[in-house]
Amino acid sequence: MTPKIAKFLAEQNPATPCLVVDVDRVAARYGALADALPLARIYYAVKANPAAPILSRLTALGSYFDAASIEEIEMCLEAGAEASKISFGNTIKKVSAIRRAFAAGVPMFAFDSAEELDKLAENAPGARVYCRLLVENEGAEWPLSRKFGTTLDHARDLMVRARELGLDPYGLSFHVGSQQTGTAPYEAAIGRVAMLFTDLAEAGIDLRMVNLGGGFPVRYRDEVPGIDDFGRAIMHAMTEHFGNDLPEMIVEPGRFIVADAGLVRSEVVLVSRRGADNPVRWVYLDIGRFGGLAETEGESIRYRIATAHDETGAETGPVAIAGPTCDGADIMYERANYRLPLALRSGDLVDLLSTGAYVSTYAAQSFNGFAPLAEHYI
Amino acid sequence: MTPKIAKFLAEQNPATPCLVVDVDRVAARYGALADALPLARIYYAVKANPAAPILSRLTALGSYFDAASIEEIEMCLEAGAEASKISFGNTIKKVSAIRRAFAAGVPMFAFDSAEELDKLAENAPGARVYCRLLVENEGAEWPLSRKFGTTLDHARDLMVRARELGLDPYGLSFHVGSQQTGTAPYEAAIGRVAMLFTDLAEAGIDLRMVNLGGGFPVRYRDEVPGIDDFGRAIMHAMTEHFGNDLPEMIVEPGRFIVADAGLVRSEVVLVSRRGADNPVRWVYLDIGRFGGLAETEGESIRYRIATAHDETGAETGPVAIAGPTCDGADIMYERANYRLPLALRSGDLVDLLSTGAYVSTYAAQSFNGFAPLAEHYI
Known part of the structure; x- marks a missing residue:
């Protein structure tokens, strides 16, 4: 509990149940992550908590935003975010939502299937797209793997197809699972991403972005490693696999910023x-x-x-x-x-x-x- | 799908996702249950669907209501139900909710613990109370047993205590689990209830009510026994254990009425x-x-x-x-x-x-x- 929350509770004695959030603490956590991964762009995962005071504060700090729905995109815009700093990160999107997001100026869209790619080509022509890979979620307390992502081989075919459809095959993403307490899944996933970068370069497609997802843990009942451990492990794996030619790096923290x-x-x-x-x-x-x-x-x-x-x-x-x-x-x-x-x-x-x-x-x-x-x- | 729903969907083509409910069908299901258990009072479990059109229709049919919260009690009253026909069936109630319900004229309250009994004695003095027993939920697709109910021995002590506290120890309840597809759990539970009726009579407490709970199944993917099977099994067990001196019988169907x-x-x-x-x-x-x-x-x-x-x-x-x-x-x-x-x-x-x-x-x-x-x- 922060001193500000303690004071609020003591003075206001609010009716229960209620959630009290110290927005200064949100800003501090954003800063800690930016320090740990200075080369990565932070796309806040809006779904973790889309309250306007949080979105406004993060906008002022220069944050980017990862949105799960057109409604979340609209919340970000209302909070003052530029459309160019929003990613439509849900691999499952209605055609109507794709159209509205594209019309609003959202430049980047996630996908992991052939049908979604067709929908994007038709309704967001020329947009930047990134394909989500299926990776191991071992060590995560809230795993995600079964529902999202596809195999390396399938992703390769889809990225080639994306170019054929006139889209911009921009990068690859993965997610090691939420409240991930180990660094090894990031390291393993970066290795797989790098392999696919090489494969696709041979097919004439130069990817420029790695989306490392979120999943950075917070302390609940048990202690967890600090964010610096994750920063070091990620940067070590990135330089090991990409050398000096680092692609753009994106992270999508939600829990880490607001929990x-x-x-x-x-x-x-x-x-x-x-x-x-x-x-x-x-x-x-x-x-x-x-x-x-x-x-x-x-x-x-x-x-x-x-x-x-x-x-x-x-x-x-x-x-x-x-x-x-x-x-x-x-x-x-x-x-x-x-x-x-x-x-x-x-x-x-x-x-x-x-x-x-x-x-x-x-x-x-x-x-x-x-x-x-x-x-x-x- | 009923013909009325089919017509509505064809003509209105409503935006998705949406729920469409045929209120005539609700009335028909209420009638089917009343036919299968003519001696039981039907307390509709409001939590299953508290929409005003449903509560109004059931009120017109003479239904009683099982409410999980003071908010549900207020929904029933707004729909025209008499307070005397409402049971506060949640064994977990805030003091403020007990007070408001009692002030509104709700006559009957569930409990399964000593602390709740003390709260009822203080905030609903003299009210009818019934104790929930822990029973087997085998065969139920949505079991309830761990969270609610207490042992036969403990229930006996609590009912004696209820009288000492000036409450009216009115009856016993159990719940065999929701979407219960077998009749045996009802039969077993009725036997246990009857034992406790006898025990308490020896202690000078004459219970007058058995609350059989709900749980009657509906057809989802698999076929289920008809409601008449449950009616017959329940009445057979009741007459076997209580003979001609049948107590008041209550059922609390939710799913069966509206699903x-x-x-x-x-x-x-x-x-x-x-x-x-x-x-x-x-x-x-x-x-x-x-x-x-x-x-x-x-x-x-x-x-x-x-x-x-x-x-x-x-x-x-x-x-x-x-x-x-x-x-x-x-x-x-x-x-x-x-x-x-x-x-x-x-x-x-x-x-x-x-x-x-x-x-x-x-x-x-x-x-x-x-x-x-x-x-x-x-």
């Missing part, structure tokens, strides 16, 4: 025991998997949880932690060995830390009648 | 192959797990899918089916052996059948920038 800047404040609705002898208490919060904590699915992302009882040195005990709805799937943590103070009661406040990413827009619009969480950007 | 009355129309955004030799196509729709199809998590609920190519007798092939977002978890079906026509292309319309339940309010408010699906009640 740590935000906190969800929640109220304990109920603390329950299944009989007097059962040591495990069930703690029900006023936010759950469908209220914004979508990434607790499969207990994948394990947030740190702070309570007012933590400071007293009071005893803790094992808990399962669930949301407030009548849905049996609305359980955040049952097997992840969470412990919370024995003094915790219905009505107490708890803070879920580093929840600035992939929370706000993910909340269901009216699940079990509950409104989505409130948002405060300070 | 079959609705359809989601979606557009194919992309059909993709991972290389020419791969027989599996990835079909990306403009609605996904975070756009309302939350129950496809773990491929649990398997909707039937209809396309315009189905009638031609054209060949089909294996597919994975995913949503339109950049999220790797936004995959509906990858292992469930879906097949779709080989002729399917980007821009085609597809219908997901029997999607009237647990879709509309479950849609994320702005996931990846996408607005929630539109809703049409006809």
Whole structure:
């Protein structure tokens, strides 16, 4: 929790559940990544948190933007971003969305299939396109690999086809999975990208860009390597494979920029025991998997949880932690060995830390009648 | 698809993704359940679909309502329901919600823990309360058991305590899990409930109500037993255990009433192959797990899918089916052996059948920038 957030909570005592984001901290994280990878252009992954105060602040810092939809592109434009600094990074786009983005001046589009390439050639003629490769996601806590990307051979054919269709075969992308805690998947993927650069050069196609995706981890319950480790590993692999002739480098961080800047404040609705002898208490919060904590699915992302009882040195005990709805799937943590103070009661406040990413827009619009969480950007 | 929905789609050609619900069909399903269980009071589980046209129609038919939140209670009241016909069925309630419900005249509250009982005694003094038992969910496609309910022994103690606190220990409830395709779990649970009725009678507490929960299945991809089978099995078990002295019986159907009355129309955004030799196509729709199809998590609920190519007798092939977002978890079906026509292309319309339940309010408010699906009640 940043001092600014602590002050806001103390003074405002906002209704729960709510998300509070310190926009200064967003800027600091952007700066840390820029320092770690000075040669890379930062395309902020808007989907992580598209709030206008975040987009405006990043625009002022010179950020580029990776958009998942035409709606996100329009949010960036409204926040003052230039269209030339936006990439339409979703490999799955409606024709209508491609047309609107191209008309707005968005210069660059992702794809990973023949049908999408045909749609781009017809509706964004001459645009820069980059093909997403399928790479290993081992080590990622929120893997992406099955749904996106294609094989090296198929990508080669598609890039040749892109030129035939009058598009600009600009580069290649990959994504090692979100909350990726190892550097090896980046190094392996860069090697594969370099091979395809060489192959395509022999076919007369000179690629100019490597999109390294995002996935840089933040500290949730467990420690993670620092961003400098990733910067060093990436630059080492890039120079090893490309020598002095480095292509343009792009990164698409979302979680890394905003997660740590935000906190969800929640109220304990109920603390329950299944009989007097059962040591495990069930703690029900006023936010759950469908209220914004979508990434607790499969207990994948394990947030740190702070309570007012933590400071007293009071005893803790094992808990399962669930949301407030009548849905049996609305359980955040049952097997992840969470412990919370024995003094915790219905009505107490708890803070879920580093929840600035992939929370706000993910909340269901009216699940079990509950409104989505409130948002405060300070 | 009902004739009324077919006519609406043909004439209106609504923008996708959208949900279309035939409210006459909702009424027909209510009637079918009332015929199958004439001695039970039907408390419609509002969370399945809280749209005002549905609540109004059911109110006119004499339905009672099972609400998960104070917001759902208020929706029922706005639709014309009497407070006396509403049960606050969530075992997890904020004190503020209990107070507002009690003040509005809601007479009956669920609980399964000591702390909740204390909250009810203080904030809804003298109210009817019923305790939820933990029962087996085997055979259910969307199980509920871990999060809710308590043991028989604990429930006994809690009901004695309820009386001591000045509450009215009214009955017991259980839930065999949603989309429950077998009758045996109802029969087993009724036996357990009856045991506890006897135990508590010996303690001087005469319970008057059995809440059988919901869970009655609808036909998705696979056939399911008819509602009459469930009616017969339940009445057989009730008379076996209670003889002629039947308590009040309550059922809380949600899915059974509305699922079959609705359809989601979606557009194919992309059909993709991972290389020419791969027989599996990835079909990306403009609605996904975070756009309302939350129950496809773990491929649990398997909707039937209809396309315009189905009638031609054209060949089909294996597919994975995913949503339109950049999220790797936004995959509906990858292992469930879906097949779709080989002729399917980007821009085609597809219908997901029997999607009237647990879709509309479950849609994320702005996931990846996408607005929630539109809703049409006809």
